[in-house]
Amino acid sequence: MKPLRYWLVLALLLIYPPRWRKEYGPELTHLLLARPMSLRNVIDTAWNALRQRLREEQPWKILGALSCFLNLLALVLDVHPAGYQIIPTLLILLTAACWTVIRDAGNHRRAGGAAVKTALLATSPIVMIGLLASLGVVTTPIAGTSPYGLLILPLLIVPEIWLIGSLFGLLTSALLRIRRGSAS
Amino acid sequence: MARKGKSGPASDPELLILSSLAGGAKHGYAIMTDIERFAGVEIGPGTLYTAITRLVEKRWIKPEAAEGRQRPYTLTASGAAALQQQLHSLRHVVKVAQGRLQLA
Numbered sequence: 001m002k003p004l005r006y007w008l009v010l011a012l013l014l015i016y017p018p019r020w021r022k023e024y025g026p027e028l029t030h031l032l033l034a035r036p037m038s039l040r041n042v043i044d045t046a047w048n049a050l051r052q053r054l055r056e057e058q059p060w061k062i063l064g065a066l067s068c069f070l071n072l073l074a075l076v077l078d079v080h081p082a083g084y085q086i087i088p089t090l091l092i093l094l095t096a097a098c099w100t101v102i103r104d105a106g107n108h109r110r111a112g113g114a115a116v117k118t119a120l121l122a123t124s125p126i127v128m129i130g131l132l133a134s135l136g137v138v139t140t141p142i143a144g145t146s147p148y149g150l151l152i153l154p155l156l157i158v159p160e161i162w163l164i165g166s167l168f169g170l171l172t173s174a175l176l177r178i179r180r181g182s183a184s
Numbered sequence: 185m186a187r188k189g190k191s192g193p194a195s196d197p198e199l200l201i202l203s204s205l206a207g208g209a210k211h212g213y214a215i216m217t218d219i220e221r222f223a224g225v226e227i228g229p230g231t232l233y234t235a236i237t238r239l240v241e242k243r244w245i246k247p248e249a250a251e252g253r254q255r256p257y258t259l260t261a262s263g264a265a266a267l268q269q270q271l272h273s274l275r276h277v278v279k280v281a282q283g284r285l286q287l288a
Contacts, residue, residue, distance in 0.1 A: 020237070024233050024236070024237065026250075026253045027211070027212050027233070027253065027254060027255055028212070028229060028230075028233050029253070030212075030213065030253040030254055031212045031213050031216070031229050031232070031233075032229055034213055035213075035216075035229065040228065041228055041229055041230075044228025044229060044230040044231055045228065045229050045230035046230070047230060048228070048230030048231055048233065048234045049230060051234060052234065052237070
């Protein structure tokens with residue numbers, strides 16, 4: 001039977017992204033098993049694993065999952081108006097577009113797509129509620145909105161989101177070029 | 185999280201790793217113990233490998249063929265140049281600080 005320490009190391013390694021784990025996993029395992037397992041080492045490893053996840057994950061996944069969680073929380077706690085609040089939603093989409101451009105070293109081609117994917121992931125709980133409401137399983141939680149409205153609204157605004165994301169991606173790319181130009 | 189010992193003079197993990205590898209190829213565990221010995225700084229395992237990942241990406245260090253589960257790293261020419269540059273900056277800071285202390 002493996003000691004508890006072994007399972008703890010395994011759990012810590014699972015926080016790291018798979019690509020990183022494949023490259024450095026055996027070395028880190030050896031190091032963690034060779035040293036005394038203090039609380040500080042556990043926190044240090046878990047914290048750096050999360051940082052590595054943030055570095056490697058696509059911005060749309062991080063922001064989309066965060067927004068999805070907040071939307072879900074708003075629906076569960078019934079703290080409406082949930083749904084489509086313009087300013088925070090726009091800020092999240094712009095962040096996704098700009099972050100994607102920065103990650104891609106100034107390439108703006110994926111900014112529009114990143115904004116769309118963020119929006120679709122963020123609104124997935126609302127779409128799900130729309131689906132359940134249209135099937136008659138639940139009632140629409142957002143007053144004045146039909147179940148079909150909840151279901152299709154995210155799809156209807158895809159072109160606008162793509163356009164906004166692309167424009168801000170282009171702007172971020174231009175700003176990065178100016179910054180690089182002034183630095184060199 | 186690089187943790188300073190009582191007399192730890194510097195705690196930037198990347199600088200410490202480059203300084204350690206300037207003395208020859210080492211694997212992760214050897215880098216960690218070497219840093220503890222020469223700098224009095226204890227670097228956490230996660231911090232060590234985050235810094236190693238960044239240094240490999242910058243091509244300042246490179247992994248050699250694995251020895252069992254361990255893989256030694258060596259300093260590259262660009263890594264040595266980067267270390268020289270950082271040491272030059274540090275020397276400048278030390279010089280300015282010492283000059284100001286003498287004036288005070």
